[in-house]
Amino acid sequence: MKTNHCKIIDCTIRDGGLVNNWDFSVEFVQSLYASLNEAGVDYMEIGYKNSPKLLKGADEAGPWRFLDDNFLKKVIPQKGTTKLSALVDIGRVDENDILPRSESLLDLIRIACYIKDVDKAIDLVRVFHERGYETTLNIMALSNVMENDLVEAFAMIKESPVDAVYVVDSYGSLDHNDIHYLVNKFKEHLPNKRLGVHTHNNMQLAFSNTLVAAEIGVELLDASVYGMGRGAGNCPTELLLTHLKNSKYQLRPVLGFIENFMLQTREKWEWGYLIPYLVTGTLDEHPRSAMALLASEDRDKYLQFYDQMTTPEVNFSQKIQKRPE
């Protein structure tokens, strides 16, 4: 298994923030950064760089939801070898908030978008690229995209300055055959771009799908410590650290972080393989209905939930509410 071309992007703070509304202490984030440096992790995605002006409920969220460059310099007074990344969403980012890279601690800005917004995403790519950042384009919900739309998007992406393009399994519904299919499709149409993968664990396939992607040439591997991420969570960073054939990675520092920080966090907040997430995953649906169920008194009523989700009328009304990753 050849995987020494790979780079790990730890998304614990950014994707994990979708679990706890970014309620991470500065100590938590600093300790994670130290652990990731020691483990040899290539990037840490330290939050979103969306604008609080463009989002509701902004004042209730932790600071990692709307990263401020000055705040970031206090949190990380001394950068290590682990680069820093932030994610932005189409329509939620104010490009005036993005400093030139030389004035920011951030190295990489990633743009999440649905297929219909790839043109807008590429506009942002150009802006961030000109300001000196590495950029990626993360096309969400690929399992629900028709191939003609995807091929049209590839043509635009190919001509853009974006560094890497992601296969994102937003609903945790893909298996290794799907990963093979999509990665090969991306390679065929985007021979000049590096590729990335972002998985979800609804079917307990997040790690396995990431390994398969890595083996067929995907370079950027998203993960989070103890799998912390929205819904069923992500590919666990610790599994990549120990299993990738790349001697530079160290498992030990991240085990220490899990012991000291993640166990308490998991006691307070819930993510991972839970039956409602299996149901949305296998039905290729956004996990929002599963999250709503788990936050309700009916959280353990799996049969009722399954019946609702497999009744066409109910399904339709839920489908029209889809929103970004």
Added chain:
Amino acid sequence: MKTNHCKIIDCTIRDGGLVNNWDFSVEFVQSLYASLNEAGVDYMEIGYKNSPKLLKGADEAGPWRFLDDNFLKKVIPQKGTTKLSALVDIGRVDENDILPRSESLLDLIRIACYIKDVDKAIDLVRVFHERGYETTLNIMALSNVMENDLVEAFAMIKESPVDAVYVVDSYGSLDHNDIHYLVNKFKEHLPNKRLGVHTHNNMQLAFSNTLVAAEIGVELLDASVYGMGRGAGNCPTELLLTHLKNSKYQLRPVLGFIENFMLQTREKWEWGYLIPYLVTGTLDEHPRSAMALLASEDRDKYLQFYDQMTTPEVNFSQKIQKRPE
């Protein structure tokens, strides 16, 4: 993905009993049997058929550890389409306890053994085969077997009447490349035998490895509801039910069983992806040291455990205590 040649063997009671000392109520087992029938599961492994005379602590275990044919007839007064299976261990089974199949509810007897005991296992295969049972031979701890020993065992197995031979990932240390390698090796040397696979979830690869095995021709897929099994547990039955391309399987009945029985069981007993199991998995070790840690006051001291496990002297003293699956 072609998987409609597959049969699922649900091991919840047998392997799950290693978690709770077979403390399952009759109602639990009856409800599971009803759910598996409704779901279309092919076999239910309802326990061990070892002899209490040959094992210590026998009087403390639930009845599923030493299945009694008369007791079984009371538990399952009416058999459905799901066949019944029992596992025996070399040196722990008294062949005089095994009735002719025509007088028993059991259809399948599976023999677990280490590579060195394959000859003894084949002797048992012959006895059970003559008494009318389907038989399988489950070679444990394959990740620690040298290939010359394996090839020697294959020669004996090939001439035996055993119906199927298992690839068993006892330590949860195999990935999809290992599964490919082993399954192809088994196919090459045992072209006249059906194959099975039994995985553990230490690296979150149990389901994925089972799918990969199924795709390359393995027929018998071991699983357990909600993954209940020793240590990190097994491939979850519910994931196979929903994901195998085989329209006869139904997810819904097993979701009901999880809702009504497994959630309470999981609150009382622990299994699944926990960091100590990741450590033994990645080190290709028996999980007993992780189980001992998790039963102690030091259960969350991951760094200390990792350091102990990666210090050669300690490792050696643990290695010499190895015992069967």
